[in-house]
Amino acid sequence: MACPGSDPSNIYRAEDIQVLSGLEPIRRRPAMYIGSTDARGLSHLLFELVTNSLAEAVAGHGRSVRVTLRADGSAEVADDGRILPSSDSVEDVFTSYGTGYRGYCPYPGGREYAGYLFANALSERLRVVVRSDSSRYQHIFQRAVTHAVLQSGGPPDDRGLTIAFRPDPEIFGGVQFDRDAIRNRLQQLAFLHSRVRITFSDETTGTHEEFEYADGIAAYVRWLNTERKPLHEDVLLIHGEEQGVRYEIGLQWCEGDEEMRTSFANHYRTQNGGTHDNGVRLGVAAALRDFIREHTPQTIEFQAEDLRSGLTAVVSVWLVEPRFESATRSRLGNSEVESIVRAAVRRGVREYLEANRDAANGIVNEVVLAQKLRVAAADARRQLRRKDE
Numbered sequence: 001m002a003c004p005g006s007d008p009s010n011i012y013r014a015e016d017i018q019v020l021s022g023l024e025p026i027r028r029r030p031a032m033y034i035g036s037t038d039a040r041g042l043s044h045l046l047f048e049l050v051t052n053s054l055a056e057a058v059a060g061h062g063r064s065v066r067v068t069l070r071a072d073g074s075a076e077v078a079d080d081g082r083i084l085p086s087s088d089s090v091e092d093v094f095t096s097y098g099t100g101y102r103g104y105c106p107y108p109g110g111r112e113y114a115g116y117l118f119a120n121a122l123s124e125r126l127r128v129v130v131r132s133d134s135s136r137y138q139h140i141f142q143r144a145v146t147h148a149v150l151q152s153g154g155p156p157d158d159r160g161l162t163i164a165f166r167p168d169p170e171i172f173g174g175v176q177f178d179r180d181a182i183r184n185r186l187q188q189l190a191f192l193h194s195r196v197r198i199t200f201s202d203e204t205t206g207t208h209e210e211f212e213y214a215d216g217i218a219a220y221v222r223w224l225n226t227e228r229k230p231l232h233e234d235v236l237l238i239h240g241e242e243q244g245v246r247y248e249i250g251l252q253w254c255e256g257d258e259e260m261r262t263s264f265a266n267h268y269r270t271q272n273g274g275t276h277d278n279g280v281r282l283g284v285a286a287a288l289r290d291f292i293r294e295h296t297p298q299t300i301e302f303q304a305e306d307l308r309s310g311l312t313a314v315v316s317v318w319l320v321e322p323r324f325e326s327a328t329r330s331r332l333g334n335s336e337v338e339s340i341v342r343a344a345v346r347r348g349v350r351e352y353l354e355a356n357r358d359a360a361n362g363i364v365n366e367v368v369l370a371q372k373l374r375v376a377a378a379d380a381r382r383q384l385r386r387k388d389e
Helices: 024-028 039-058 087-095 114-121 179-192 216-224 275-295 335-355 357-388
Strands: 064-069 075-079 123-132 135-142 145-153 160-167 197-202 207-211 236-242 245-253 260-265 311-319
Touching (some): 039 160, 039 179, 087 123, 087 135, 114 160, 179 197, 179 207, 179 216, 245 275, 245 335, 245 357, 275 335, 311 335
Parallel strands (some): 064 197, 260 311
Antiparallel strands (some): 123 160, 135 145, 197 207
């Protein structure tokens, strides 16, 4: 039906509607799923596979993840987690948009299969090897269509999943994997997953590195503060689980007014923060306001930025049904997470300040200095405006 006076040539008809089948929606609009088709998007595609392997470790199945950049431009991710139960399951997981995109997973708390769909849809060639009980079977896909199904023997006591893929030049052109970005992200993930060994090999340079940290986020905070001067030697760790939300937070104050906050949700780096990051900000500010009001003679008015001056904070949360605000998972939107993290941080910081008075005095002095510098800078700006007038 057309509006009066409308041009009939601009009207949608039934024959104009295209129904995309299989993985064609992903191939048509890849940026909707991986953010872009440049090196950043290619890295995102690789880390969809890596975080699936790490999800097995979080669920208690598996202790290692191996990432290899091949000389032919392909990449391989291997783990020792739980395997897919049958050859038919491989076909479904890597080709069925309706099943995989909804995050279908036969193992609670394990792999989320949407990333496997993305990798298959955007690869020129993808090979899946299921390793189990001295045997292995593999599927080979070419542009998301099954090309071969093979079965063979394998070494004993080798169990897990190996996925090798070569990005499709029709999608990515000549874009190559960013070795440095991948290496840094793998180290970051090793910090987040204590006692999980992540190895990175690059055939093009002949390099091989292993990352494993027994104290996880505490080691990450210390690493971030390598070039800074901490006000207290120990890293304040806050961790727990409430309402199905598992959280781990590391805090350390340093000299200077620079604030560094880094946040993660279900392994993903939430570059735009979200409710877990808000919880840290609000919890720290509330705890310090309480402590200063009760234990110091300070009567000046602090802003939240003063109270977080010099703070390095890392927060990582894990929840069953995360609500991200984009396909690239750059911001967490679960409202309940903010109140959970805020309360835990407020309680943890307050307890730390009460038990460590020397550290507390150093932090309060830095906060007071930050407030004075902020006020002085504001006064200087006002004087300049008056001169201009």
